Amino acid sequence: MKKLLCMLFVFIMSIGLINAQNQSYTYQKYGIINQYTNNMVLEVDDILKFTQNKSDSFLIQISDPLSAKNPVYTLVVSLKGYDELNEQYVYIGDAIEVLDKNQALIYKGKCLVNSNSKLDIYLKNQGCNYEETYDNSLSFSVYFNKMKTDKEGYIPQLPNSFIRIFPIKNKSKEEIKENELRNEKRLEYSKNEVEEIESILAEVNIEEKLQSIQNNITDYYRNKTKDIILNTPIKQLLQEKVTNKKATLNYDFVLLIDKDKNVSIIKDKRIYNFPYYNYNEEHPFGEYKERKINPLMLSLKEECRNRYFIDGCTYYKADSILFLDNYELHQNINFETDIIGVKVKGENLKYYSDENKISQFEEVHDWCSKNIIGKGFHYIHYIIIDSKLYCKEINPNRDELEYLKRYLK
Incomplete structure (x- = not known):
């Protein structure tokens, strides 16, 4: 691990020298496809920075805006030729991928970059237009190889093996100002609409x-x-x-x-x-x-x-x-429901029921006292729905009567 950290320190120092000596350009957002997105382009509000070393050598960094000094991806590549079959320029070099913000898990290996144009076009804000269809001709793909970590006691996992990156053009100051004015008008319109809607709702x-x-x-x-x-x-x-x-x-x-x-x-x-x-x-x-x-x-x-x-x-x-x-x-x-037996003898009521207790017994008793007419044995079907009571006296047929007698034992 110490060896890896030393190599990373030297790598970062070399990056600093490159940045000090050569032309660079930074994009404020980009689109990305990797092996996890099913060919769907995801827009990312991270920093994508290109730095040209020699005429055909580049440093490519992707980092969080809040921690730009600690890139997630760092690629140092040089042009190796032109693939006439696929009509793409081919760059090969070294790659570092940081999978932990605390830099505790770092992968290092090789990479291959394919691009329809030379990478120096990205030093001139030549990306896709914001909010428009992503154009493959303004993108480049990165293939990682032999990515390894030296972290002790850690079982290596494969990081991204492929990504395609679509730089998105930075807006000019005029475009930013126009967008701000447009947003202000939209907010003012929305505020007036909400006030009108709230007035209608109150009315x-x-x-x-x-x-x-x-x-x-x-x-x-x-x-x-x-x-x-x-x-x-x-x-x-x-x-x-x-x-x-x-x-x-x-x-x-x-x-x-x-x-x-x-x-x-x-x-x-x-x-x-x-x-x-x-x-x-x-x-x-x-x-x-x-x-x-x-x-x-x-x-x-x-x-x-x-x-x-x-x-x-x-x-x-x-x-x-x-x-x-x-x-x-x-x-x-x-709801709760059951059938109970009620025996009337004089002014007294005796109840027969299954082992389940009636949750609102006083209300059931009050209904029976007021609605049962005549002495003898009666069968009452009660229902309690959301604490409201419904009762009904039933007259079972012979088969039902035998079943109820066994049920109410």
């Missing part, structure tokens, strides 16, 4: 509207849950011993606020899951419903380019029309 009382939609959809599926339970055959209902049962609802919608401040849903999607009593045999992935209620307005929303994030919601604006996009609601509908 229509959006929080109250969203709460009303949430309450309505939740009430609908609470009632649906109750109806499923009430229509489940007695045997099937009592065979399932799961406690803390719940149905789930996922609901999202697109909301329109028109120029007259009317609020309406123009698209919605709901997924309701009730995985009990074999209900999921008919709906193994839940009940799925999706509606496009107003395709015309949806197409208008798709044309809106600017979007604004306000209070956790995404809004689009088209003139005086406003869209709230994909508002999501996730709701667990928790």
Whole structure:
């Protein structure tokens, strides 16, 4: 390791001499492809520096802007010839790759650089234009070979074996100034748009509207849950011993606020899951419903380019029309249900139930006291959904009666 550090020190000193004597140019960002990016160009805001030593010898460094003195890649290459078959200039030299910011893990080896043009074009800001398609003719590829580390006790891992680098042109002072003015105008426009959107939202009382939609959809599926339970055959209902049962609802919608401040849903999607009593045999992935209620307005929303994030919601604006996009609601509908026996003798009520306890027994008792008519033995089906009680007296047939007698022992 000491030997490697000494070599690195000498290498860095030589770099310093090169920088002091020769022409160089630094790019503030570049695009890169390596063996991990599946041929996708990733834009990187790191420093890419070219320094020309002799006429055909170059030092290439890539480093973090905050630690430019410690390059991630350092290549020292010289021109070896021209590959006529592939129409590329070929450079060969030494390479260092630092895989640890503390310089504790350093790979050193050889490299081969291929470029459509000689590397001295990159001393003249000849890179790809910012925000445009990357051009292979303005790029160079690096192949690493025999990269090794001398770190003691460390099992070598292969660093990048190939990278293609696309220098991106630095903007001129005039371009930077124009971009700053453009951004200032964009920010001012966005500020005015947000103020107008917030004014519209306050006028229509959006929080109250969203709460009303949430309450309505939740009430609908609470009632649906109750109806499923009430229509489940007695045997099937009592065979399932799961406690803390719940149905789930996922609901999202697109909301329109028109120029007259009317609020309406123009698209919605709901997924309701009730995985009990074999209900999921008919709906193994839940009940799925999706509606496009107003395709015309949806197409208008798709044309809106600017979007604004306000209070956790995404809004689009088209003139005086406003869209709230994909508002999501996730709701667990928790329930408990069972059938109990109630024996009426005089004014006394005696209860018979399975081993599961009734979580809201006082409310069940109050309902039974007010609604059971006549002495004798009664069967009551109760459901507690999100702490709200529903009760119903049932009249089991002969088979169900035998099953209930065994169940309530």
